[in-house]
Amino acid sequence: MSNLAAARVIKNFRLKQLLRVESHIRQLGPLSDHTIPALEPGSKTAVLPNPFIPRKTLTSKKWKPPVYSLRQQVELVKKAKAAGLLHLLPPGPKNPIPSTDVKEAIKGIQETPNSMSLGTLKHQLKDNKKDKSLWMNPVAWEGRISTRKVRGRELGITLYAGKKRMFKGHKWERARRLKMKKRQMVLKSMERRIHNFKNYYRRRRPDPLKPPRTSKSPKLPF
Template sequence: MSAALQAVKNFRLRELPRILKTKPNARPKVVNPFLPRKNPDSGRWAPPKYSLRQQADLVKSARAVGLLHLLPPGPKLSPKEIETASASAPAQATEAGTTEEAKWWTAPVQWQGEYKEKEVKGADVGNRLYAGRKRMFKGHKWERTLEKRTSKRKMLMKDMDERIERFKSTYRRKTPSPVSPARAVSYSKLPF
C-alpha cells in the first residue's frame, strides 16, 4: 500500500464513526474536520481540526491515489472538485481493496458544515490580485515616477544637439582669452 493511500485511509479511519463498520449501508452525518464550527453550548467558534497545511497534504495524497472523493470539502478542496472526482472514482475505488475493511472506510458519508466558496473577481481570467483596481499597489517611488521621468527625458533629448551647441558658444564667449590683457568679466547674470 502506498504512503498516499495510507494517509487517506488513516484520515478516514480517524474521522468516521464505527457505525459504518456495523452498518455499511448507513450514510451518517459526520462533522467536517476541515471547517471551523460553532459550539452550540458556549457559542464560541472552534478552529478546524486539520490545519491548512495538513489539508493540503491530504488533498495531494488523495489526488495522487485517485481517492479525492473520499475527503470532505474545505478551503483546499472545493465541492466542484469533489463532484468531478467522484464521477471518475468508482473504478479506482475498487482497486483500493475489496476486503470488508476496505468497503466500510470507503463508504459515502454526509459531511456536516457548509463550505462557502468565496467569489473572487478576476479569478476566471487568472488575474485575482489586481482585479477591480484602478492602479497597481504603492510600489517603490522610482516605479511610480518612471513614466513621467521617461517622457521628460525624451522631450529634452529631442533638441539636445542644439542645446549643447548653444551652451558651448555662450561659454566660449564668456571665458577670457589668456593672450589678451586681463579685464573684469562678469560670469553672473547680475548687472554689477
C-alpha cells in the same frame, strides 16, 4: 510519493476523523443538520464534522480556525488526486463542492445497504476488525461552506482570480513609463541644450584658467 503512500495518508485522515467526533461535540457542541451531500430523513449514513472549515464555539461565541490549515488541505488534495480518492475528502476552500452529477452518485452510494451509522463504524474500528474497506464507507460532512464564484477559477487561473490587476511589479518597473517619457522629451531638445550650455560658460569664462569676473555663483540657463 507513490500512490500507495498517498492512499495510506488519506486512510489515516479518514480514521482520525471517525474517531474524534466525541471530542468535537464536547468542545463545539452538537452537529448541525446541514450536511454535504444532503441526506434524506432517516438516513443511516455517518455524519462527520468538516475539518476544512472554521467553526463557532458555543461557549465563547468565537470563531475557531479549521483543524487543517490551507497548506495542509492542499497537500491532502494532491495526495487524494494521486491515489484517486478525492471523493473521500471533505469539501473546503481547496477542494470545491463536487458537481451535481457527482453529488447524485455519492447519494446513490450512501443509500446502498453497505452504508452504516457512525456508531457501528466506530465500534468495528475499535474492535480492530480486519475489514480494510471500513474507512472508505461514505459519510456526510457537516457544516456550511461559503461558495463564492470567482471569474477565471474554472479555467485554472487561481493566482490572479478575482483581482483587478496583476502583479504590481517592482518600483522601477512602475516608474519606467514616466521615466522614459521624460527622457524622450529631454532628448528632443538635447542639441539646443548642449549649445546653450557651452555658449553660457564660454561667455562667462572665456579662459577657464583665469579667475572669474564676479564672485556670485552663476545660474544655469536651464
